[in-house]
Amino acid sequence: MTEEEEWIKAAREGDKAAFGHLVEAYQTPIYNLTYRMLHNQSEAEEAAQEAFIRAYKHLNSYDPGRPFSSWLFSIASHYCIDRLRRRRIDWLPLKEEIAEPVRLATTSPNPETVATDRDREAWIQELMNALSPTDRAALTLHYWYDCSYKEIAEVLNLTVSAVKSRLYRARRTLAEQMEGESYAL
Numbered sequence: 001m002t003e004e005e006e007w008i009k010a011a012r013e014g015d016k017a018a019f020g021h022l023v024e025a026y027q028t029p030i031y032n033l034t035y036r037m038l039h040n041q042s043e044a045e046e047a048a049q050e051a052f053i054r055a056y057k058h059l060n061s062y063d064p065g066r067p068f069s070s071w072l073f074s075i076a077s078h079y080c081i082d083r084l085r086r087r088r089i090d091w092l093p094l095k096e097e098i099a100e101p102v103r104l105a106t107t108s109p110n111p112e113t114v115a116t117d118r119d120r121e122a123w124i125q126e127l128m129n130a131l132s133p134t135d136r137a138a139l140t141l142h143y144w145y146d147c148s149y150k151e152i153a154e155v156l157n158l159t160v161s162a163v164k165s166r167l168y169r170a171r172r173t174l175a176e177q178m179e180g181e182s183y184a185l
Contacts (some may be wrong), residue, residue, distance in 0.1 A: 008068060012059050019059070023052050026069065029145065030076050036140045037080040037133065039125070047083065051076035066154065073145070074155040077137045084133040127177045135170040138163055 001009075004025065010018035030051055035044035054075050055062075062071050128136050137156060141147040147155070152163045 004068060005064070008059075008062070008064070011056075012062075019056055022055075022068070026072055027052075029069070030072060032144065033073060033076050033137075033140060034080055036125070036128075036144065037077065037136055038083065039129065043083070047076065047080055050079055054079070067151070070147070070151050070154050073141060073147070074157075077141070077155055078157075081133040081137060124174075127174050130177065131170050131173065134158075135166050135173075138166045139170050142167060 004022070007018040007021045007025075011022060027048065031044055031048045034047035034051070035041065038044050038047060051072065055072055058075075062068065128139065131139070134156060138152055141152045141155060142149075149160045149163045149167075152158070153160045156163070158166070
């Protein structure tokens with residue numbers, strides 16, 4: 001039995017400290033997912049917190065045959081999709097700094113490279129804003145978290161073929177937008 005499985009088992013039996021270990025293990029990936037979907041730090045923090053609250057309340061409905069991370073990503077992404085649907089706003093350019101994944105590097109990049117990378121990431125995030133929440137979630141899970149088509153299908157309650165179709169359509173839309181705006185890469 002893995003350490004994660006032990007934490008899940010103990011948390012199902014009411015051990016709050018064990019659930020705390022699960023929160024510590026997944027807080028960064030869940031926050032990054034919610035931030036990439038909502039593009040607002042405080043909303044992302046609230047969404048991540050809500051995802052963990054919902055997971056705790058429904059821990060007994062978790063199927064140990066599935067990866068815990070997929071189940072948790074599913075809760076978080078569905079909450080964000082619902083929130084975006086309720087918001088019904090016009091997508092505006094991203095004004096906050098994108099939450100960046102931790103990168104291990106042997107040398108420090110120069111400031112110009114860092115600024116160029118951030119500009120490029122902000123531009124790509126702005127292009128993603130035009131996608132539907134479900135397409136954005138599929139892209140985020142696939143490219144930022146390396147989830148398989150099957151895992152994405154489980155998280156978003158779609159078929160594998162629907163995931164492939166959504167990813168293809170989203171990539172095509174992004175490519176067309178990139179060509180139209182011709183950002184200097």
